[in-house]
Amino acid sequence: MARIITIFLFFLSLGFSDELKEKLKAFFEREGYVIKVEGDRVWVDIKNLREKEELTVLREGEEIIHPITKQSFGKELERIGKIVVEEVKDNFSVGKLVEGKGLKPGDRVKVEIKSLCYEGSEEGYFLLSSVFPKVEKGKGCAYTVKEFERGYGVEFKGSAVAFFEKPTVGIPRASLEDINILVKGKFVKQLPSLPISADVGDVVGDGRDYLVVLFSGRVEVYEIVRNDIVLKASYSLPAGVPVSVVVAPIADEKKDYIIVNMVSGTRASSVILRMVGGVLVPVLKDVPYIMGVLDKSKPKETFLGQRFDSKVKFGNVIRLSLEGNKLQERGIFLAPRGFKIDSAIYYGNYLIFVDSSGRLKVFEGDSEIYASEDSFDGSYAYAEIVEDIKDRVIFHPKPALFSLMNFRLTLVPKNTGGNVLKILDILKFSRGELVIVGERKKSLVFSKTVRGSEFLEAIQAVVSTKDGRVFVLTGRVGTIPVQNKGDLYELEFRLL
Structure with a gap:
């Protein structure tokens, strides 16, 4: 390698940990609410979006109750539209409604992951697919997870959008x-x-x-x-x-x-x-x-x-x-x-x-x-x-x-x-x-x-x-x- 970094038993890299799995899962399951609607322009409160990402709009229906224990299993969700993100701000984003109508503040929105690819080791693929069963090997997906020495990067349509570091064990991390x-x-x-x-x-x-x-x-x-x-x-x-x-x-x-x-x-x-x-x-x-x-x-x-x-x-x-x-x-x-x-x-x-x-x-x-x-x-x-x-x-x-x-x-x-x-x-x-x-x-x-x-x-x-x-x-x-x-x-x- 052109750049040489000599580290004597300083870190021992791991693959995915439960914490890392949860971080990736949270990224691909980003969701929030509609906060404003003007015609086909829709404001949502999800942070860390990128332009051209797609959002599914869901409307909550009746609550689902267990007939015996009376435990609530949440509410029914009906898909009522799709939004394409056009503007990204610090605390909210603005998108265009491309499917559906009648949206109103309070409707749920969730990032739509149409396809997910992985480039990296077999171990990484196995562990990622345990979280996302539909992950594919190779290229050509809307989202791609790439394995690097230091962690896992996420691309959306070829542009880097997130990076998750691998955890370390061994000698405590020095300053x-x-x-x-x-x-x-x-x-x-x-x-x-x-x-x-x-x-x-x-x-x-x-x-x-x-x-x-x-x-x-x-x-x-x-x-x-x-x-x-x-x-x-x-x-x-x-x-x-x-x-x-x-x-x-x-x-x-x-x-x-x-x-x-x-x-x-x-x-x-x-x-x-x-x-x-x-x-x-x-x-x-x-x-x-x-x-x-x-x-x-x-x-x-x-x-x-x-x-x-x-x-x-x-x-x-x-x-x-x-x-x-x-x-x-x-x-x-x-x-x-x-x-x-x-x-x-x-x-x-x-x-x-x-x-x-x-x-x-x-x-x-x-x-x-x-x-x-x-x-x-x-x-x-x-x-x-x-x-x-x-x-x-x-x-x-x-x-x-x-x-x-x-x-x-x-x-x-x-x-x-x-x-x-x-x-x-x-x-x-x-x-x-x-x-x-x-x-x-x-x-x-x-x-x-x-x-x-x-x-x-x-x-x-x-x-x-x-x-x-x-x-x-x-x-x-x-x-x-x-x-x-x-x-x-x-x-x-x-x-x-």
């Missing part, structure tokens, strides 16, 4: 804060020039992650192979300064879009691209936001844009949606003070970002629960805005989520600024390293620098793939542009 981790960067490839930013995603639509790298003047898509990357597509950017790239499924297509954040003159002028027939084509240009997706498991709900111009630099934050080739504003996102979208990400319920003063901040709702003492300097991604005076705005690389020993955590790049060469006006960094942000317990997080994670000059990006590989892209600059270079490393984690 990640108490574990000493050594990281080693395995060199993969030298990049053709200085990378500005990078991200990964399924931009082709074949279910695999591709590495998307932003350079000055162009964006490139690479296929990730075992010990290398292979160029698949390139796109020359319009006039302006590229500052970051984001890859996420922000539309209805079964592929990820590429957001290239750019600055032109005194304001943002970003671009949205998608892959068509192996070629990158623009969907939108001159978008007046620096954009981001805070949680890739909920891309449409966390697709945001932040106003950026010479007056306020990072300004108001707007919720966005991409409908066809049009970008729609969906209201204000109440961001904390000092919020910058370039480095923002959700870690569970925590909002993590590096603020305008360079401090790493963690918020839970409106409450700040962590702030770093040290400053996190930016990267070689910057834009110079000239209006009344020349102003250099430096952008921070985005953190990456990944899993280690059944822990879900965040890797945050931390660069240390060097001297600015006054004569040549060149921005320099002296080193880059990685900081882990994890949860000690609810509403209490910690950070610690990863040993061995120091790189020459700056970390320009850290990304993690669906199969657990973690890559770091570094950058270094010289006194002339031709000396600007970058390297790609794959990280290997070991316990000390």
Whole structure:
């Protein structure tokens, strides 16, 4: 394996436990009530739904009573309709009534599981089929349960919707804060020039992650192979300064879009691209936001844009949606003070970002629960805005989520600024390293620098793939542009 994690008798993985069976059963038997009806639009109170999931509508009838013991066996249920989910909110969802009529608040609704497939071991199939007798092996179902080393994932029509971890036994689970981790960067490839930013995603639509790298003047898509990357597509950017790239499924297509954040003159002028027939084509240009997706498991709900111009630099934050080739504003996102979208990400319920003063901040709702003492300097991604005076705005690389020993955590790049060469006006960094942000317990997080994670000059990006590989892209600059270079490393984690 490209990523090696050495764990000495630390965990012993199990298959399904009774608790895990109950969690899966509860997921596939999600139910609730109709709370509002307007024509063919129906509001339901079920949480954790996905667009296009189907719901069966049931109406309660007479109570069923045992004739001897008088024990109640519940009420008769009559199927009266079907709903297709169209909008998913935090505490409710809205769907369209496609079968039936006469619905009213109080009617029961239940997720309809037409077909369920399983991909994994024989043991897992046997145990899953003991809970769901109609489970099939292979692909092609509306819902699929996939077995992974760490647990079982659930897909709905090809999109990941839930993950259930396998239980562990043996030595009691330690805190990640108490574990000493050594990281080693395995060199993969030298990049053709200085990378500005990078991200990964399924931009082709074949279910695999591709590495998307932003350079000055162009964006490139690479296929990730075992010990290398292979160029698949390139796109020359319009006039302006590229500052970051984001890859996420922000539309209805079964592929990820590429957001290239750019600055032109005194304001943002970003671009949205998608892959068509192996070629990158623009969907939108001159978008007046620096954009981001805070949680890739909920891309449409966390697709945001932040106003950026010479007056306020990072300004108001707007919720966005991409409908066809049009970008729609969906209201204000109440961001904390000092919020910058370039480095923002959700870690569970925590909002993590590096603020305008360079401090790493963690918020839970409106409450700040962590702030770093040290400053996190930016990267070689910057834009110079000239209006009344020349102003250099430096952008921070985005953190990456990944899993280690059944822990879900965040890797945050931390660069240390060097001297600015006054004569040549060149921005320099002296080193880059990685900081882990994890949860000690609810509403209490910690950070610690990863040993061995120091790189020459700056970390320009850290990304993690669906199969657990973690890559770091570094950058270094010289006194002339031709000396600007970058390297790609794959990280290997070991316990000390």
